[in-house]
Amino acid sequence: xxxxxxxxxxxxxxxxxxxxxxxxxxxxxxxxxxxxxxxxxxxxxxxxxxxxxxxxxxxxxxxxxxxxxxxxxxxxxxxxxxxxxxxxxxxxxxxxxxxxxxxxxxxxxxxxxxxxx
Amino acid sequence: xxxxxxxxxxxxxxxxxxxxxxxxxxxxxxxxxxxxxxxxxxxxxxxxxxxxxxxxxxxxxxxxxxxxxxxxxxxxxxxxxxxxxxxxxxxxxxxxxxxxxxxxxxxxxxxx
Numbered sequence: 102x103x104x105x106x107x108x109x110x111x112x113x114x115x116x117x118x119x120x121x122x123x124x125x126x127x128x129x130x131x132x133x134x135x136x137x138x139x140x141x142x143x144x145x146x147x148x149x150x151x152x153x154x155x156x157x158x159x160x161x162x163x164x165x166x167x168x169x170x171x172x173x174x175x176x177x178x179x180x181x182x183x184x185x186x187x188x189x190x191x192x193x194x195x196x197x198x199x200x201x202x203x204x205x206x207x208x209x210x211x212x213x214x215x216x217x218x
Numbered sequence: 219x220x221x222x223x224x225x226x227x228x229x230x231x232x233x234x235x236x237x238x239x240x241x242x243x244x245x246x247x248x249x250x251x252x253x254x255x256x257x258x259x260x261x262x263x264x265x266x267x268x269x270x271x272x273x274x275x276x277x278x279x280x281x282x283x284x285x286x287x288x289x290x291x292x293x294x295x296x297x298x299x300x301x302x303x304x305x306x307x308x309x310x311x312x313x314x315x316x317x318x319x320x321x322x323x324x325x326x327x328x329x330x
Binding site for chain 2: 212
């Protein structure tokens with residue numbers, strides 16, 4: 102079964118609204134999770150590193166006020182796309198690092214399709 | 219800057235044959251991990267194989283093996299006895315703390 106679960110798998114929202122995507126680690130406590138974005142027919146681009154109990158670390162060029170990341174517990178990180186615009190439409194995928202296996206066993210969620218209309 | 223380069227946007231192979239996907243990377247780190255991920259149309263990222271940079275022995279997982287050349291910063295994936303289910307996008311990735319840098323991917327088609 103899934104080790105990292107992402108929800109929702111698909112979401113459609115109106116321009117100007119906010120939408121939240123959840124990433125949960127099911128079998129382990131993840132102090133660190135990662136958020137990626139994937140445009141059609143392109144690679145995964147790391148957006149930010151989500152750290153439990155502290156602020157996320159954003160990659161260069163990623164607007165932290167637009168893509169809010171919260172990691173309030175050891176099993177849940179959320180990505181909120183604020184004031185969404187059609188250009189935010191994309192596939193968003195999270196991953197979590199299992200610290201019990203040396204820290205380099207990484208599990209990916211199933212991904213979330215966001216369509217902004 | 220750390221980069222991962224996959225020079226083959228698309229490849230095809232006949233069923234049961236062998237195919238090699240290329241990957242090169244650039245980093246100044248000495249301790250890191252390299253990965254090959256498979257992404258089928260469902261978009262689920264599936265780990266194919268992982269290599270620890272400090273290990274000289276090439277990783278193998280059943281039909282999948284790598285040729286890791288640390289000095290050349292090369293990390294190619296060999297798929298033996300290709301199966302129709304191997305058809306997918308394959309991404310090479312590099313990382314040391316879980317935050318991975320991905321190549322642009324190679325679309326592999328296995329033909330019957």
